[in-house]
Amino acid sequence: MMKKVIQKKITMMKKVMSKSNLKLIAVLERTGGFASAQELHQILRREGDGIGLTTVYRALQSLVDDKIVDLLRREDGEAIYRLCGETHHHHLVCKSCGDTVEIEGGAIEKWAKTMAEEFGYRDVGHTAEIFGLCSKC
Amino acid sequence: MMKKVIQKKITMMKKVMSKSNLKLIAVLERTGGFASAQELHQILRREGDGIGLTTVYRALQSLVDDKIVDLLRREDGEAIYRLCGETHHHHLVCKSCGDTVEIEGGAIEKWAKTMAEEFGYRDVGHTAEIFGLCSKC
DNA sequence: GCATAAATGGAAATGATTTTCATTTTCATC
């Protein structure tokens, strides 16, 4: 089932999504966590969808542009994608099993803002992730 | 001139560095900020050094392993390297000119620790960088 | 129906990074 947020965004933008975009959203929703373009492509293929890798990349790109999915990087530099939640948040990721917890980063927002001001930087964004071993691993 | 920190580390480890490692440290020191392996290779070549790209990658890898250089990622996923400072710190990076400021992240350390505890994660590390436009850009 | 634009996918191109492997250098020991 489609998240309300996403639904709202789709409506707001009055932009019809291509089939591929919708498929990608569906998979990302089903899987929950982060996944790379290659992985998403494999999942779809495994399910019998003949979608092309090119299309997967294109769809993900457009979803990122529309702020519908988050893009971040694995340690090896590979891009990984995830549906955006309602609010800006950060992640606590298990480096063994990949399990992810969404966490609040109020302290980070403040820190980023303060630092940017102090050094005269404008238009700032930030990344902050925590990696460790979850209780199961 | 070689930073004291680095000198100390080299001594502490009682490990002789290969020429390439030293060359890379020297360039990183001279350039100051972050640079990719490809860029570092070009710089060395431009200066008449016939060092091979493979060696550059190997040297950087070993310096990262020894905690002498930091490795992080540009937005496109390319790896960029920089000499580690004395203490654990974070960066404020200009997304236009690449200018970098080292900043303290006391708030971040605390945040990471709290979150890890709350969700039962052990052995955690974290990344936190701020990207924006510096005053010149 | 028809024309035009958008979407799609396969293959080739790109670009960073890693691997392979043969050669060279270093260095301790004779």
Add this chain to the structure above:
DNA sequence: GATGAAAATGAAAATCATTTCCATTTATGC
């Protein structure tokens, strides 16, 4: 100084994610 093992080096090939090209298919307005 000669020698042999281990470490360092680099060119070329292999890998792998990502992008580009381009021809084909599909959706849409008229």
